[in-house]
Amino acid sequence: MTRLLLPILYLFLPLTAVGQVSVRIFAQSRPVTVIFTTESGEYLLDDGNPGTLHLLPGETVAVTRYNDDVVYRTLSGTYGKADSLSFEPVTGNALCRLRAPGSIEQDKRLDGALRIKSFPGSLLVLNITSVESYLPGVVRAEAGKYGPADYFKAQAVVARTYIYRNIGRHALDGYNLCDDTHCQVYPGIIDDSVITGACHVTSGEVLVDRDSMLIVAAFHGNCGGLTASSADVWLAAYPYLVSVNDPWCSFSASSEWRKSLPESEWHKFLTMKGIQYGEESALYSASGGTPVRTAGRMAGGKTVSSEELRSYFGLRSGYFAITSAGDSIIVTGRGYGHGVGLCQDGAKHMAEKNMSYDRITGFYYPGTTITDIKNARRPLKP
Ligand SMILES: [Zn+2]
Ligand SMILES: [Zn+2]
Known part of the structure; x- marks a missing residue:
């Protein structure tokens, strides 16, 4: 034996x-x-x-x-x-x-x-x-490629946390991680001294929750001024992946967007959802069309989730308002990406304003701390 x-x-x-x-x-x-x-x-x-x-x-x-x-x-x-x-x-x-x-x-x-x-x-x-x-x-x-050192230090701690939390992801295949978007993209060894320096000075540092557990280190491009809770986007709640007001990312070009949906596509979607003609007006936002972050909208007794709309129509984010403009549907939104966790544009701006990387991670992942990997615990399932 x-x-x-x-x-x-x-x-x-x-x-x-x-x-x-x-x-x-x-x-x-x-x-x-x-x-x-x-x-x-x-x-x-x-x-x-x-x-x-x-x-x-x-x-x-x-x-x-x-x-x-x-x-x-x-x-x-x-x-x-x-x-x-x-x-x-x-x-x-x-x-x-x-x-x-x-x-x-x-x-x-x-x-x-x-x-x-x-x-x-x-x-x-x-x-x-x-x-x-x-x-x-x-x-x-x-x-x-571009950003201040503390932005890359924050990203280094986030990426290192992801690596250790997901190190068993391909255990059945006989290795730890793949080099594609499924895990984290790995282009190989790089020469950038700002990035290699940021990794070096944070060597071994990871983010943990109050139980010393490695966190789900989610991040995205731009939250549009309000991050999303993981409970709304992925139906999985974590005390540190909650909605946070973000004053740091509105300067970015990707913080606001508009998309016009062809009426035929819109009606195809409503039919697929079983929403009758006339019932869809419940989905339209009140005058002004101010974007809202919400898990979903109700129409004709059916729930339409923001994530569902985002993926079906290829919207830049799940933070938007829907308005009817005669023969087309206008979606007005903020941000880019799923909106959960660290907002990259905001983190970069915080670092430009001389805020340290631990302050940046503490802001986007409330209640977490940075510790050495030796003191961190890993969940059995990532
Ligand atoms: Zn993978
Ligand atoms: Zn943001």
Whole structure:
């Protein structure tokens, strides 16, 4: 019994150790071939057969899926077939470039180790690295390129909290997180010194609630002056994802918008909802059409949720007013995104006004505190 269990424990423990993360690379395009190039430092290539191959700077290895195996060929002429391939860095400065030929995904520069094996229909490419060296790329992809240091510090703490809370998200697939929007977009190693600095000075810091539990660190582009409660948007209530008045984001161009809906589309929607002609007037806002944040609106005994309207008509947010203007329907709204948690435009503006990152996170996630990951607890289910 012990002999059966030991190899399994050995396989899973290193992947869930605090500080380390395994990320599926090219999760969106799922290529059948990848090209590995040593950019700096040196790697050892292990194909499971006796002996390893030393990869010097500039060395290139093409890896292709071949049924349940992978085949590889180096620029210098070595080739082989294996169950799985492992690229282990042997110098501290080891950095590689990974390319997926024929894919729309850009090349990625990666540190740490790589494991490549066959997966149904594609290659499974895993990057095993540290949370702290994975974080800057995530922050740039999720938070943008420009902003003051404390904005990026707040985003670093938020993204790190997301990573640790969701580290079991792909446990059934044999890794921690993917590099696509399903988890957090990871473009690879970046050079931006403001972002890498913001990650470095907040190293290990995460957001927890009053029970020391890692929070659901939701964020969005612009709340339009009032954030949304998660209970209204996702039907899941958290004491720190409540509606907050936000005076910091109204300067932004995306804080106000207007959309005209063709009457035919509007009637198609009402018919789908079972709302009779004439009953829909209950959905229209009073004169002036001031946007409201509400979980839903009632018409003819039917509830129409704001999120339903947002996704059906591709509205920029769930914070809006509906008015009838003769032969068209006008939706007037505020903000961009789901509106829950940290408002990025507001957070950026707070940082521009010299407010510190912990004040920013405390404002958007009331009742939470920043602590080291060593003191945080993780729920069994993300
Ligand atoms: Zn994912
Ligand atoms: Zn806002």
